[in-house]
Each structure stands twice: as structure tokens, then as C-alpha cells.
Amino acid sequence: MSKKLYIKTYGCQMNVYDSTRMGDVLAPFGYVEADSPEGADMVILNTCHIREKAAEKMYSDLGRLRIEKNAQAEQGKRMLIAVAGCVAQAEGEEIIHRMPYVDMVVGPQSYHTLPDLIAETERTHASLTRLEFVEEQKFDLLPESLQTQGATAFVSIQEGCDKFCTFCVVPYTRGAEFSRPVEAILREARTHVSQGAVELTLLGQNVNAYHGRDAAGNEVGLAQLLTMLAEIPGLTRLRYTTSHPRDVDAALIRAHGEIDILMPYLHLPVQSGSDRVLKAMNRKHTAADYIGIIEQLRAARPEIAFSSDFIVGFPGETDADFEDTLKLVETVGFASAYVFKYSPRPGTPAADKAGQVEESVKDARMRTLMDYLDRQKLRFNQSKIGTVQPVLMERKGKKPGQGIGKTPYMQSVVLENAVHYDQQLIDVRITEAYGQSLKGEVVGAASTEAAPVQEALFSSADARP
Ligand code: SAH
Ligand code: SF4
Ligand code: F3S
Numbered sequence: 472m473s474k475k476l477y478i479k480t481y482g483c484q485m486n487v488y489d490s491t492r493m494g495d496v497l498a499p500f501g502y503v504e505a506d507s508p509e510g511a512d513m514v515i516l517n518t519c520h521i522r523e524k525a526a527e528k529m530y531s532d533l534g535r536l537r538i539e540k541n542a543q544a545e546q547g548k549r550m551l552i553a554v555a556g557c558v559a560q561a562e563g564e565e566i567i568h569r570m571p572y573v574d575m576v577v578g579p580q581s582y583h584t585l586p587d588l589i590a591e592t593e594r595t596h597a598s599l600t601r602l603e604f605v606e607e608q609k610f611d612l613l614p615e616s617l618q619t620q621g622a623t624a625f626v627s628i629q630e631g632c633d634k635f636c637t638f639c640v641v642p643y644t645r646g647a648e649f650s651r652p653v654e655a656i657l658r659e660a661r662t663h664v665s666q667g668a669v670e671l672t673l674l675g676q677n678v679n680a681y682h683g684r685d686a687a688g689n690e691v692g693l694a695q696l697l698t699m700l701a702e703i704p705g706l707t708r709l710r711y712t713t714s715h716p717r718d719v720d721a722a723l724i725r726a727h728g729e730i731d732i733l734m735p736y737l738h739l740p741v742q743s744g745s746d747r748v749l750k751a752m753n754r755k756h757t758a759a760d761y762i763g764i765i766e767q768l769r770a771a772r773p774e775i776a777f778s779s780d781f782i783v784g785f786p787g788e789t790d791a792d793f794e795d796t797l798k799l800v801e802t803v804g805f806a807s808a809y810v811f812k813y814s815p816r817p818g819t820p821a822a823d824k825a826g827q828v829e830e831s832v833k834d835a836r837m838r839t840l841m842d843y844l845d846r847q848k849l850r851f852n853q854s855k856i857g858t859v860q861p862v863l864m865e866r867k868g869k870k871p872g873q874g875i876g877k878t879p880y881m882q883s884v885v886l887e888n889a890v891h892y893d894q895q896l897i898d899v900r901i902t903e904a905y906g907q908s909l910k911g912e913v914v915g916a917a918s919t920e921a922a923p924v925q926e927a928l929f930s931s932a933d934a935r936p
Contacts, residue, residue: 473502474500475510476502476505476512477505478514479516481517481529482525483676483713486518490515490517492582493555493585496583497589514553520558520816521639522814529558530570533552536552540552554575555576555578555579560578560644561818563600575588575589576599576600577601581602604646622668624668624672625671626663626671626674627674628674628696629683632677636752637751637819637820638782641676650682650683652684652685653683653684653685653696653699656673657700657703660706661703664705665705669707672710672711673709678712679718679720681696683696697709701732707732707896708863710736712738714737715740716740717754719764727768736806736880737768737775737776737777738779741780742782743788743795744758744799745792746758748795762799762803776805776851779805781810782810783810784837785828786813786821786826786827787826804851805847806847806851807851810840812837848906852906852909855882855901856901856902857901859898860878860898860899862876864897865893868885870887873885876897882908897913898914900914
């Protein structure tokens, strides 16, 4: 008999990937994924701890789930609630103390234990926690990915972080850096491509620190791994995220010039343009280092565009520091970016620093920086008007017949009467550009990238991002 599983995912791509893997772990036990918690046998909240807001969101969702759980209990059913992800790792037992109706708390390294945990709590009705960092890597313990959903697929190649930026919880919630072996990555990538994926995104908290081993035991860096993956027949787009400026080496810069299916778009978080702040953040690079990397990448691949992350209001950030950030933005010119207000995280060094910045100052800096970056983004989008872009069609639009796809630069393109192009790569002439999307008309099958042979309907792409 099939059981209903609802997974809610917060936070980064890594969590999105992990959620699919949890679905894979539970599928052999009869769990079928649903898109709402109503009537679910099990709910997993795959949580994020990066900023205070993200963690708060989980607690308010738990409150709502309790109502559903109670309603089911009145009918003699037991809905299991599991808290997974980075809040689980960071807060552990505390979650069960605060919310005793949570049945299990399971950290990112322990998802392979879910079937055992379910069996145990069904037997004992006790709340359980699994938070250890296992010796054996979780990727070896999880089953191979079962299903490819649509034309784009994600492959996790690296996890954890040893950088210890002073604001960040990731080294604590995800543990030390670990790179998956090359063979396992190639196998998973080939499976996705054989099941219809034409775009692969390699994931890792620090993806360009990748240093896995090949079958012969030799160390392989990200550049070499990308070269190997690019040889998979049928693969037409490669991406990787998220990178650290410190780990952009000469080989990786060369790879951007040499591998044509490596998309000319890179998310490279800089956080700040002030050397003083960067030092206090323990980023171990200066603003000039960052700009130097951007210049080298542009020399290797002239059409490359960049996105980034910024933190405003880091402890001690002055108006002059913030000006330096604006200067860096002016110098680089970003196609897209995220701006976050510094959020003190328990247990991280910056949380206890003197010079915490007032909320009103953070708000003002955030608005100024976002306005500036939004204008850059609009200009970048407008620069594509009149050009022909290969667009990978991913999902339905709001209006009947509309389809939405992505350019190499991750811009969303809305096309009318385009449902039949779902999951295909097509050439589109861009006609209009806005802050968040482009419009265009179909020119034909993409010429610059091989067109996928796939007739899937939109439903499969809707299931997952
Ligand atoms: N590994 C990546 C990204 C990690 S988290 C990297 O090294 O860049 C994603 C983004 O969240 C970060 O780039 C940073 O901008 C933001 N972030 C992390 N901790 C934060 C905090 N305490 N407050 C506000 N933003 C934070
Ligand atoms: Fe966090 Fe810094 Fe590691 Fe990125 S590099 S995950 S920001 S500690
Ligand atoms: Fe959040 Fe953990 Fe990712 S804290 S950003 S879910 S690594």
C-alpha cells in the first residue's frame, strides 16, 4: 500500500538535491511524494540555518503541521514529522524539547538512516535524533538516484566547508569538506543524461574546492572533472555552484575558455568590496583579487557574465566600507545578485563581535545596493534584445500556452504558444527585456547546442525546480 510523503525544502540547491535523495531512500518503502501535507503519512522539513529568518520559517511551519497531525490523530492515524537539514544539525535535541510532536530530527549526513528511524519510531513512538557525521560518506550510503525529472539535473559533487567565514554556519552544519569520487559522479551524470537530462549543474557548498579521486587514485580538480563530464554524448549544458573566489585557479579559468558547453555564467559570491570587511569575514581575498579573477575569466570567455552574493551590515561595516562595495559593483557589473542583511548566527565568531550594525542602517544599505544591482540586471537583460539565445524550455507559464525557459545566463524567457517545446532547447530571438524576465520569439531548434530528443509534457518539469 502506498504512503503519502510530503517534503518541504528551504535554503540552498544542496537541500533541493538532498530532498530528492530522501525521496529516493523512501520510495522502496512505498512512499510516494505529494505536493501538500494534507493527509500525509510523513512530512519532512528540510531546513536551512543560514539566516535567522530561514530558521524561524521552519518553526512557524511546524506550528501549522501540528494542527494537521492532531486532526489525523483524531482519526486514529499517526502522521510522522521529521526535521532534516541544517536547523536539525544546528539545534538537534532542542527542536524536540520545544516541539515534542516532532518525531525525528535528522542531520544532513544521516539521511540513509530514515527507513530505520521510521521503523523504530513506529515501534516505540519515541522521538529520535540522528546527528552524527559518519565516517563513510553519505553519498555511498544513499541509493543511486532513481529518477531524472526533465531536461535539467543536479549532481552533488562536494559537500561541507573548511573556510570558516566568520558569519557562516555551513562549516558547522555540513561538516568538513568532502569530495565525491570521480567515478560515482560520472555514473550519476550519465544516468541523468540517459534519462533525458541535457543540462547538468554540479553542486557543492564550495564546489570549486573539489578534489576527488579517479579510479586510479589520482586527484582530480573541478576543471578536469568538467572536461570529463563535457564528453558525455547528449549533454549540452554544464554549470556549477557555489564557488569561492579563493579556489578559482588557472585550470578553472582555462576550462571556461575551452569547454563550450560550460555556460558563460558564474555565481561567484564576493560578500563585500571593502578589504577591511573581507578580512574580518575571513574571506582571505581582497577586492582587487576578486576583480582580477573576473578580468581573467572575461579574457578566457568574453561573453561570460557574473552573479554574486553580498552581505550588508557586517559588524564594524562603516559608510566608507559600504562605498567600497558600491565601487566594486560599479567596476565588475553584475548580471544578477543577492543581497542579504547580516544575520548574527549563534556559535559563529562574528555574532559576538563589537560594532553590530543597526537594523535601520542595514535596511538603508540593502535598499541602496539592491537598487544599484537591479539597474545593472535590467541593463544586462536589455543588452540581449535583438540577439538570438539558445533557450532550454523548462515549464509552463501563467497564461495558457505560455512556456518558460532559460538562457545560458539563467534569464527566464517567456514564450507564447510554446507548450510543445517543453524540455527542448530552442533558438529564441529576444524582443523585450524586463527586470526579472525576457520575452522572445522562436527562431528554430538551437544551433549552438545540440537539440534534445524529448517529448515529455510539462507535468514532469513542474514537479521539481
Ligand atoms: N558557499 C557559498 C555560499 C554559502 S551561503 C559561499 O561561500 O559563498 C549563501 C550566502 O548566504 C552567502 O554567500 C552569504 O552571502 C549569505 N550568508 C551566509 N551567512 C550569512 C549570515 N550570517 N547573514 C547574512 N547572510 C549570510
Ligand atoms: Fe560559508 Fe564561507 Fe564556507 Fe561559503 S565559504 S559555505 S560563506 S564558510
Ligand atoms: Fe542553508 Fe544549510 Fe544550505 S544552512 S544554505 S541549507 S547548507
